[in-house]
Amino acid sequence: MDVSKLESIAKNIRRDIIDMVYNAKSGHPGGALSCTDILVALYHDKMNLNLDENGQRIDKFILSKGHAAPAYYAVLSSVGFIPHEDLKTLRKIDSYLEGHPTNKINGVDVSSGSLGQGLSIANGMALAKKLDKKEGYVYCLLGDGEIEEGQIWEACMTANKYKLNNVIAFLDYNKLQIDGNILDVKSVDKLEEKFSSFGWNVQTINGHDFNEILSSIDKAKLSSEPNIIIANTIKGKGVSFMENVASWHGKAPNDEEYKKAMEELSK
């Protein structure tokens, strides 16, 4: 798909995110805005969302950083899985759009939100594809703070052991987590070396450049190893006062902030 078209979709998704979190009066705008472009590239260009003869989706996706649910729901809505008018019901008592993803939602394969678990699930799905000699890829989106969870590295070793080159993971590397800069919280550094030493094919890209996102996926598909695409991103991307501010990890904008954010995203 034309990159300018993807950029325009991403802008709509960002508006949806702000709208959802504002209406819910809670949620996680920062990390949803940082991974929006990756999700748009996957769902609007790269993923084959058709089902195979066994009812399994040909390409699968796991939002391991489940708190980016607003971005996920908005993107699922943009490809027809969730009615757009439902997005405003996020986190409400009579809504099915829970605060974190649940597979009761159309298009969501597995629940997530408790961090660190998605990559193991992706491996399991990728193993099933290998056993059945099925085509398709398993995409997984990880948060950079999330990789502080030990299970991620357990999963990295499993993927290497079984040479799961049909796993394509993205790291939303926005460098911030709830308590601040990830380097101040824990030593989440030397990421290329870390993943590479675990036997993964590593690429580093600008996570807001669609050309780079798309071509990194094409390159990953040629790899004989599991893939991690380290996407340099900006937390709060697209809303000036949210960008690179850790406190926008998990709070909703007030009336004034909402208005300003929507204005910026309408330009």
Next chain:
Amino acid sequence: MKSTRKAYGEFLESIGANEDVVVLDADLASATKTDMFQKKYPERDIDVGIAEQDLVGTACGLALSGKTVFASTFAMFMAGRAYDQIRNTAAYSHVNVNLCATHAGVMVGEDGPTHQCIEDVALMNVVPTMKVFSPADDISTKKILSLCMKEDGPKYIRLGRSDVEDIYDESYEFKLGGSHTFGDGKDGTIFAYGPTVSIALNAQKDLANEGINVRVVDLYSIKPVDKEAIIKCAKETERLVSIEDHSVIGGIGSIIANVLCESYPKKLEKIGIQDRFGKSGSAKAVYEYFGLTKENIENKFKKI
């Protein structure tokens, strides 16, 4: 005599020709007895190494892709270490996965308290929608595992390390929420599951010789539990005793007490591990140490 983990291994081997079956382990295949499957069907045996959280996650990914999945490790590391993965991935996503936890309870013996999981029934029982089973012998293990293959959603199957006596023959059927009652004595009921069923049956024989007639109920389906059977026994028999290789906090005693409290209040004596850790020793010595014996059961009835 056979351990339920051995029965589990034999069951996996017997269904292994089914290409949908995938077995996962975390470096304990020789102990969980999945090695029998592993040798015959290496391509469908996934060993994730000493990584139980990854074990459950990987198992769920395979199950969500339509595979018939059995994941095994010791009860301590399944229910304990991977609790969050079981709750948030397996149960919340309603994954059709069989979590087969061996080496449950103080029966582990010599390895001692770090490996003697006496909390897993409590932990799994409280997970929303989880189904929990604990077979008592060879045949019931295989029948319950067959049942689990037909039941949707996450299942926790509690298995033991040591050999246990044979109780059932092929004529017995096992169902979700079911139980089996042995005898119709009116003097009391012994509620048991897993390895304590044979202990209870031996106590039943001794008591009968002394003119005390009790019945034994095998509550193999821990969740959902057979409430009707519990209430029936409470109504029809004098004294109620439960015995389990598990903490008395949150174990079958607590589950029975909840049922009684709601429907037919009655005193229940709970035999199990009190609020403490286990102990190293032979399985037999450890059972004696904690009073998981027929003599202890018998005393509960004799002191009327």
